Amino acid sequence: MQIQVGIVGAGPAGLMLSHLLHQRGVESVVLDTRTREEIEGTIRAGVLEQSSVDLMVDTGIGERVKRLGMVHHGIELRFGGRGHRIDFADLTGGRGVTIYPQHEVLKDLIAQRLADGGDIRFGVSDVQVEGITGDRPRIRFTQDGAEQQLDCALVAGCDGSRTTTRFLIPSPNPRQDHFRQYPFAWFGILAEAPPSSEELIYAHHRNGFALISTRSATVQRHYLQVDPNDSVEDWSDDRIWSELHTRVAGAEIKEGPIFSKSVLHFRSFVCEPMQHGRLFLAGDAAHTVPPTGAKGMNLAIADVHVLSRAMAEFFANSDRTALDAYTATALPRIWRAQHFSWWMTSMLHRMPEATGFDLHRQLAELDTVTRSRAGRTLLAENYVGTPFD
Structure with missing residues (x-):
């Protein structure tokens, strides 16, 4: 043919x-x-x-x-127990x-x-x-x-x-x-639950990164930074929810039956x-x-x-x-x-060799990005993407 x-x-x-x-x-x-x-x-x-x-x-x-x-017209960066919204629509001329x-x-x-x-x-x-x-x-x-x-x-x-x-x-x-191979993985779950947030939450914590995402009105997708050698069997449902609540401190996480678990390497x-x-x-x-x-x-x-x-x-x-x-x-x-x-x-993940200096530097970087309109614009423009042409 x-x-x-x-x-x-x-x-x-x-x-x-x-x-x-x-x-x-x-x-x-x-x-x-x-x-x-x-x-x-x-x-x-x-x-x-x-x-x-x-x-x-x-x-x-x-x-x-x-x-x-x-x-979605924004995301939330959460660190130090506080949320900071990145308003895509305002920063990119209405794009999302x-x-x-x-x-x-x-x-x-x-x-x-x-x-x-x-x-x-x-x-x-x-x-x-x-x-x-x-x-x-x-x-x-x-x-x-x-x-x-x-x-x-x-x-x-x-x-x-x-x-x-x-x-x-x-x-x-x-x-x-x-x-480049990264020295950590994401542990992902699908859970039967209502959305925890109207927009995605990217959370920095000394225990590691967490992402509160969504799939639909009844199914939610969440991620935790874990050791790349971790397996599904290492994480019980109780441990998953406890760690999500810890890392996304101050934000409400709505729980529900977990029906899928996976490990994603970086x-x-x-x-x-x-x-x-x-x-x-x-x-x-x-x-x-x-x-x-x-x-x-x-x-x-x-x-x-x-x-x-x-x-x-x-x-x-x-x-x-x-x-x-x-x-x-x-x-x-x-x-x-x-x-x-x-x-x-x-900026958001804890590296295995991280010291107190590294954690404080990350917090300072996040503060710089969220406090400055120029920093928020840089993140927003890259996240929503530039036009193909």
């Missing part, structure tokens, strides 16, 4: 790329080793920047996010973020691609990409026991943090991997360049960020916003200028997001 773009991975990057290419008259095939049920059923949190929501609305997949998403889980974004994209006649191959195996430095790369895979092949003009590696496509770019030349990663020959990486295949800054899914969407336009220009005019500039165009936003995520993480 011959196709313009072969896309490996049906996550936010791959599905959004296929959707945007279709709108520009470019056809694609999306491959994923997971079934549709696995993709739509993997529960993941999601905070969408203003530009991500605007893009969904503008391209016809925004009905559910506008109806079901929860718009929308709480809308990643799996709901995937449901929207899958439904729209199938309604548009898009080709998504779920549950394939033995995916191999070949010939990316030639004029006609190939993707070999097995579907329903039969070996198949896609002959592509271009290939997009959107296969997430467990990517195989990234390693098709030779290392260490030209591929350079920039990596890392930062950037692959440079994000392209080689006719292979182009997007999303977690090219970079990952700590969840503190809520940038992961938004970076994936921003990547393919750039990439879809470059690919469309290539097919419309045989012009590789934008394609060749893809990495240089996408990387500045990625590194800004890396800095913001690192800054939020380092």
